[in-house]
Amino acid sequence: MVKLKTVIGTEVHVQLASASKLFCSCPTEKYLEVPANSLVCPTCSGQPGSKPAGVNEEILGKVVQIALALSCKVVTNEPIYVRRKHYFWPDLPSGYQRTSLPVAIDGELAGVRIRECHLEEDPGRYDLRTGEVDYNRSGIPLVEIVTDPDFTSPEHARQFLEELGAILEYLNAARVEPGSTRVDANISIEGHPRIEVKNINSFKGVVTALSFEETRQRNLVKHGVTYGQETRHFDEGRGITIGLRRKETADDYRYFPDPDIPPLIVTPAMVEKLAKQMPELPRQKRARLAKQYGITAEEAYAICLEQEYADAFEKIAKKTDAKIAARLMRGMLKKQLNWRNRSFKQSKLTPELLCELLQMLSTSEVTEKVGEQLLIEFLDHGRAPRANAQKQGLLGVHGGDELLAVVEKVIAANPKPAADFASGKPEALHFLAGLVMRETKGMASPTQAQEMLRKALAKK
């Protein structure tokens, strides 16, 4: 059977973190929580005769930093026009959306080419069911990141968006509220019509929408059904896409430069200054941590997805075994955080508390099983790991004389397996280690128990 290739490209819209809207001074804080239409002025509600203010330089700077983090070439010393994109929809009171020409072009992230990054304003929100319109969101600045169709699977798109999310977090450049990110994706089976999926409202939704579309299109192709290019809408609740309308072409929008807004100009000096203000980004941090602490690329990747998590790792690596910390931070800890859908920052785990837990684990004071239980009890009930372990008597059997006493007792009570091991039967050691674990109620470290047994038996 011929292997059909999936081709995916995306347009990612992210709300930029900014105190005021793009072309007026209306605040953007808590725009979802305040009453509808309470954060508006004549400009952002498109009233006749209103004039937009010029683009705030801080907002433009954020787009430049995002573009630099995506290895893009910033367009300098050239007028970047803000254009009007015309269409009629109740969420757009002026009848057009303002969107700039590319601020930067030709970047790359996760093996995907970035075609361009530009600035645009968000439309308002229109509820199709009630007919209500809310212009609180109208005019909030967005960056649009357009990729080439380089994704080969929904999973590839997930990885790209995960990395993009990390970059935006490091740069402190974007909002993280629900609905602050919207993705349009085009997906096709090579040689077949291109389908655009509109308005996917979260990075998570992208994978669901694309997986659904990939399967749907493959089935059509497999059964020889012909279909045309179209735009589909993603229904997040049901996890499916629905046919919407014939695909629009760029010409339908009648773009032209907005005569009210002077073109943006970025100078090389501005780019240089903005570049200097950027923190170490995930890509560089991953490479440095792997080299400096001898941890694997996968561990460094997982740790660097959140800036505070990476900072915590570095603090902890100075006090305890960095390799053990990295393994547990990529594995057990990430698993428990993901399961609760919480970031490290949201978990209230401080580097000190995490270090306390990892130290108990790296010195085998507690087993990984007990360590995970202590972690869960912290995440769910806020119990500090060490104090909790002491209170529950979980630090009882660890290394030292206590474990040695158990080991000797087990050897004395089982002379046959002990003799078997001495005569070259390694499986006898596992049997004895199992007895030690049973005797200590699973609180000893299995590796340490085996190690001690080996030493004790060698002396006989």
Ligand SMILES: [Zn+2]
């Ligand atoms: Zn306004």
